[in-house]
Each structure stands twice: as C-alpha cells, then as structure tokens.
Amino acid sequence: MGDTSAQKDSGFFRPRGKAMRGEVRLIKWILSGWLAAIVGFQLFAYFLEASYSKLLLQDLTFFNLPIQFWLTGQFLPLWFIILCVLFNVWMDRNSTQMQEESLRFRIKPASGEDE
Amino acid sequence: MAYGIVQMVPLAIVAGMFALFILSGLRSGKKQSSEYGFSGSYTGRVGIGAGIASNWMSAASFLGLAGMFYLKGYFAMAYVVGWTGGYVLLLVLMATQIRRFGKFTTPDFVGFRYESDTARTLAALISIIITIIYCVAQFRGIALLVSWLFGIDYIPAVIVGTSLLVSFVVISGALGSVRNQKLQYFVLITTFILPLMLLARKLGYFWILPQFGYGAAIGELQQQFGVNWSEPFANTSLFEWFALCFTLMFGTAGLPHVLSRFYMVPGIRDARWGVVWGLFFIALIYWSAPAYGILARLFEARAGLPFNAGNADAADMIVLSAAGLGGLPVWAIGLLAAGGMSAAFSTTSGLMMTGSASFSFDIYPRLIRPGASEQDKVYAAKGFFLLLALVVMVLTFQPWGMIAEIAAFAFALAGNTIFPAFLLGIWWPRANSAGVICGMLTGVVISFAPLFIGASLPLFSHLFPLTSSAFIGAPLVMIIMIVISLLTAPPSPGIRHFISRDVHDCPEE
Numbered sequence: 093m094g095d096t097s098a099q100k101d102s103g104f105f106r107p108r109g110k111a112m113r114g115e116v117r118l119i120k121w122i123l124s125g126w127l128a129a130i131v132g133f134q135l136f137a138y139f140l141e142a143s144y145s146k147l148l149l150q151d152l153t154f155f156n157l158p159i160q161f162w163l164t165g166q167f168l169p170l171w172f173i174i175l176c177v178l179f180n181v182w183m184d185r186n187s188t189q190m191q192e193e194s195l196r197f198r199i200k201p202a203s204g205e206d207e
Numbered sequence: 208m209a210y211g212i213v214q215m216v217p218l219a220i221v222a223g224m225f226a227l228f229i230l231s232g233l234r235s236g237k238k239q240s241s242e243y244g245f246s247g248s249y250t251g252r253v254g255i256g257a258g259i260a261s262n263w264m265s266a267a268s269f270l271g272l273a274g275m276f277y278l279k280g281y282f283a284m285a286y287v288v289g290w291t292g293g294y295v296l297l298l299v300l301m302a303t304q305i306r307r308f309g310k311f312t313t314p315d316f317v318g319f320r321y322e323s324d325t326a327r328t329l330a331a332l333i334s335i336i337i338t339i340i341y342c343v344a345q346f347r348g349i350a351l352l353v354s355w356l357f358g359i360d361y362i363p364a365v366i367v368g369t370s371l372l373v374s375f376v377v378i379s380g381a382l383g384s385v386r387n388q389k390l391q392y393f394v395l396i397t398t399f400i401l402p403l404m405l406l407a408r409k410l411g412y413f414w415i416l417p418q419f420g421y422g423a424a425i426g427e428l429q430q431q432f433g434v435n436w437s438e439p440f441a442n443t444s445l446f447e448w449f450a451l452c453f454t455l456m457f458g459t460a461g462l463p464h465v466l467s468r469f470y471m472v473p474g475i476r477d478a479r480w481g482v483v484w485g486l487f488f489i490a491l492i493y494w495s496a497p498a499y500g501i502l503a504r505l506f507e508a509r510a511g512l513p514f515n516a517g518n519a520d521a522a523d524m525i526v527l528s529a530a531g532l533g534g535l536p537v538w539a540i541g542l543l544a545a546g547g548m549s550a551a552f553s554t555t556s557g558l559m560m561t562g563s564a565s566f567s568f569d570i571y572p573r574l575i576r577p578g579a580s581e582q583d584k585v586y587a588a589k590g591f592f593l594l595l596a597l598v599v600m601v602l603t604f605q606p607w608g609m610i611a612e613i614a615a616f617a618f619a620l621a622g623n624t625i626f627p628a629f630l631l632g633i634w635w636p637r638a639n640s641a642g643v644i645c646g647m648l649t650g651v652v653i654s655f656a657p658l659f660i661g662a663s664l665p666l667f668s669h670l671f672p673l674t675s676s677a678f679i680g681a682p683l684v685m686i687i688m689i690v691i692s693l694l695t696a697p698p699s700p701g702i703r704h705f706i707s708r709d710v711h712d713c714p715e716e
Contacts, residue, residue: 102707104634109713119299126295130288134448137439156413156422158437164284165497166418169291169490176298176483183303184476 111190118182122175129171133163212358217541221356224394224545225552229379231387252477256484258388259468263489264395265341265554266348269547271610272493273529274522276500278609280436282443283500285452286611287493289618291486292452293459298482301460304633306475307710312561313463313625314569320632322702323640324573329647331569333624334463336651337617338562339599341462344613345555346372346603351524352547361520362604369600373593376556391553396491398546402530402539403495406502409533421498424505432508436501450675451615457677458618461626464554464561499529506532519609559595566591608674615674616654622677623650627684633710635689636703642692646684653680 102108107116137160140152152159157166268290275283310316313334318327346368353371354364403417413420428434435441440448459465468485472478503525507514510532515521521528526547530540567588572579579587606613624647631638631646653676661668670679697703707713 100707101636101703102711102713103636107711108707109711112711112713122295122299126292130292130452131449134439134445138445141439153422155419157419158422158425160439161281161284161422161425161437161497164281165287166494168288169486169493172291172295173483173486173490175295176486179299180476180479180483183479187476 111186114186115183118179122179125175126172129168133160133168136160137164214356214358214537214541214544216537217544218356220538220541221545221548224549225375227394228387228391228549229382231390232379233382252480253484254389255468255472255477255481256486256488257392259465259481259485260488261388261392261395261553262464262468262557263485263554264392264492264550265614266345266547266551267611267614268489268492268496269395269399269550270348270351270523270526271344271612271614272496273499273503273526274519274524274609275611276497277503277525278500278516278522279442280500281439281441282448282451283497283611285448286455286615287496289452289455290459291490291493293456294482294486294489296456296460297465298479301466301629301633302478302482303475304710305466305629306472306478311467312564312568313466314565316466317628317632317643318569320702321628321638321640321643322699323644326628326640326643326647327569328573329644330625330628331565333620333647333651334565335562335570335595337463337621337625338558338565339595339602340620341614341617342555342558342595342599343602343606344610344617345551345558346599347606347613348523348547348551348610349555350603351520352544352551355524355527356544365600365603369596372552372555373596375552376559376592379556391549392488394549395546396488398542398549399492400495402535402543403498405535405539406530406533407498409535410502417498418494421501424498424501428501428505428508434504434508434514436504447672447675450672450678454619454622454675454677454680455615457622457626457681458615458620461621461624461629462618463565463621463625464558466625466629467561499526502533503529523610559592559599562595563588563592612674619674619676619680620651620654623654623680623684626677627681627688631685631688633706635692636706637692637697638688639692639695639698641695642688642690645691646688649687650680650684653683 100108102112104116104119107113140160154162155166272283272286275286305316308316308319310319314327314331317330318324321327346365349368349372350361350365353359353368354361357364357367359367400417404414407417407420408414410424412423425437428436468481472481504514506529527540527543530543567584571584571587571591576583576587608616627646627650628643632643653671657668657671657673657676661673
C-alpha cells in the first residue's frame, strides 16, 4: 500500500508529468539566478575590498553610487522583479498551452473542430 | 528633533490621515470580512500588489530600515535584499501551491497537510508568538512617534500608542470600515518619497529620482568628513551578512500574515502577478530608505554633531531627524510621521487580527473550550485581541533591540518553523506529522536559544545569532523533518494523492 503511494508521489526531486517537470526545471533556473546574484555580488564586493585598496571601492561608481552599493541595493531588487516576471510569463504560457491541449483532447471527438 | 512640546501640525496631519482611511473605508461600501479576520477588497492584480505592499510595509520598513543604514551602513543592505529576495522564494515555491491547498490560515494548512491536530495547534501557537514579537517592533515605532508628536516620555507613549491602536481597530470595526489598501499604499509611498525629493532638491541633487540622486552625499561624506559609509564589510563579516539576509528571506516566505495574502486572492494567475506588483511597490520604498540614513549622517557631519552609534531611539527616528536637520517645513515632517504611523498601524492591526483568529479558531475550541459556538469564538477573538495588545504593550516597555532587529527576530522564528513546514509540505509528500512537529519544536529551540544560552556558548551564538538564526537553522530543521519522517510511518495515501493530483497537477495513472 505504502509502496504504491510512494511510486505515485511527486515532489521537487521527483516531478511527474510534462507540466510539473517543466515547472520544476524553471524553478531550478530561477533559484539559480537568484542565488548566484545574491552570493556573487557579495563575494565580488568582499574580494574587491580584501584584495584592493578601499579607494578602488570608492572610485568605482555607477549611477552616482559606489558599485557594490548599486549592485546590492538597487540592482538586486530589480533582478528579483525580473526573475518573478520571467517565472510568471513562462507559467502563464505553459498553463495556456496545457489548457488548449486538454480542450483539444476533449472537444475533438465530439465536434471534430480544432478550437 | 524637538521633544517636550506637542507637534500640532504633524498631529493634525496624522489625525487627518486616519480620518481619511476610515471615511474611504466607509465610502467603498463593501463590508467584506471573513470569519478568519482578514478583510479588504481587491481590484485586479495591481490592487493585489498594493494589498501585499501595504500589508508588508511596517514600521520596520518605514522607520527601522533607514535607522539601520544610518548606524550600520552597507550591512543594512542585508535587510533590503532579504526583504525583497524572499518574495522570489514565495512566488516560485509556494504562492501557486498554497492557493491550490485551499486553506485559509497557516494552522489550517499545517493541520490539513500533516493530518494532525497537534501540528495544527503548534503552528497556531508559533503564529501567535511571531505575531507578538513582530508587534513589539511595530509598537516601538508607534511609541517613538507618539513620544515625538505629544512631547511625552517613552513609557507613557507606549500606553498612549496602544490605546490609539485599539481605539482605531474598534472604531473601524464598529463603523464597518473596510481597509482601502490601494489608498494606504499610495499614502505610504507619497509620505516616504515626497519629503526625500524635497531634501534632494534642497541639496541640489537629482531630485526627480532621489533613489539615485543621493550618491553625491556618500562622496561628500568620504571626501570632506572621512566617513567611509559604504565600505562593505568594515565592521561585520561576510557570514553575518549572509546569515541575516537568508534569515529574512526564509522568514518572508514563512510569515503567517504574508502567506495569508495568497489564501484570499481569487485566482492563481492573479496571486502570481500580484506578487510581482507587490514586490515592485515594496522595492520603491527600499530603493529610497538608504537615502534617509546617508542624508542624516551628512547633515549631522555638516552641523558638527557627533555620531552616536549607541543611541537606538535616535536611529529609529532618523527618517524624521533627516527631514528636520535638512530644514524641511514642518508639514513635510508631519507627512513622514503620518506615513510611519500608518505603516505601523496597518501591519499591527492585521497581525493582531491574524493572531486572534489563530487563537479563536485553532486553540480556543480545541484546547480550552471544546464545542464552543461561533458566537463564543467571536468573543474569544475579541478578548484575545485585547490580551495580545496588553502583552505586546508590556514587552515594548523594555524592547531588546531596534525596530528592524526585533522584526528580524520574528523573521528568524518564522524561517525556522513555518517556512520548512510549508516548503517540505508542498514539495515532499513523504513529510509527515511526526517530522513537522519535531522540526517546528527544533525551530523554536534554535530561535530562542541565543537569548538564553548565547552568553555561555559563544560558538552557538555566532552560528545562530538571535536575528539571523534561520540561515543555518532552517536547513537543519528540514534535515530533522526528513530524518524523523523517514523513520516514522508515511502520511496517508489520500494526502499524498492530493499533493500529486491537486497541488502539482500530475496526471492520474
């Protein structure tokens, strides 16, 4: 009984079906981009500070702000918004596609039309 | 900042703003209120986003964040990244799935998913503790503002602030005034950014987008006063930065009043796009908050005032101080005070209603009075609301940190308990009641241990700082949940089937 349920289980590391596999793949990409940006920018600032003089950190500016300040305080929140938009666009497209496929499957035998 | 005198103009602005909220709530004419204590009307995805943002924007965002920038410089960026990055986790891992579970509160979700009344009660208790801690941060913000507005000391200001909050909730409730969340967000963003634009204009910076214009102030502080404010890891380690940042992100994805937004949204697509709009609205404030911190430091340096790193009260009021030192008119400072009060009041009233609902629906009829009628539950909710206000008021007399730090502690508790319970509950069908109960209890221990044994075990308090314990704590709790779940009986086939079919939309076989 338990074994049967376990075989039918679906989870993050065991996605089942086309839609879920696609969703999990997308989540992995989004989370990779999320993590890489957070950790990467801090390591960049840390090594810049540790390896070079503090003056370099002050001189490197973008939009009038010190580079590490702009990347972390201004760009990262913007990057999170971009990641969320990408996720939603893909999810919308995917769910519309799945809906169309299931409609086609249901309607075709009855009417013969491809609505 | 002038203390000891009543600030008549700012007081009139604050009173006018709350009158506007009540009147607009009455005019909307939609007396929506569910039995779970959440209320509000939604108009489209932008409206959902405004609801998420206005619910989120608390005294910690409006007052506390700028105070952290003022005191700690670049380290405070961990708050900005933590409080925005958490929404990515929430969106991709939870928002859609929570809607599909169809449960209306955190204890409801935990009880249903893990098929356990014990887990449900534990989740309710944890939600209430999170509410109390988070409300202490808000009450501190309210008290500091009341202290300035009425020219009274901190302790009387806590009592007056509590009375004002309870009166506002009672009057709004008695009149049937619905929260107009779009108006609230509009007021918050206007009261925060307009004074900043005025400050930037006065200084000759790029005032149309003051979020970018304040860079010149950093340069002036460095060159003329030798203050290297933006130095990344001058006083803190990389570990401390990451620990705080990830704790806030896990906590964002685990805070009961944040999660409750998704139970209320009409559709799954609306829930997802609402998060994006909400994140954008939140980012507008967080892009601006550092400016108040740096401008306050600049004005102090120009005036020859010493920098007092130990004055937490002054740091928490730095948004108003910056406006005062910058020579803004009193009405502009009044706008900031009104925005701060609005942020603290809306978050606190929402949180306390969520806490009261947890008590009256999850604890009262199960542990205290089995078989209680609906009327009894309503009375219990009202009584508990007053009790919560009293408990929070007493705790606020002696707060254990700055506004943002107290809020971060609540995030740490949520990140160590509710976040792992939801994450594994949604994405690992094998997680069971024994696992979640052990996991949540471990999370509570990890969160509170730094308070009690931190002094005697320095390594422990270094790995699990009070405000940042979920960085290591949340993964540890998840490991415990997995091990205990694997060692005990699996959940019923019914719930596993539900997760596959209804939550993840997997095809039947």
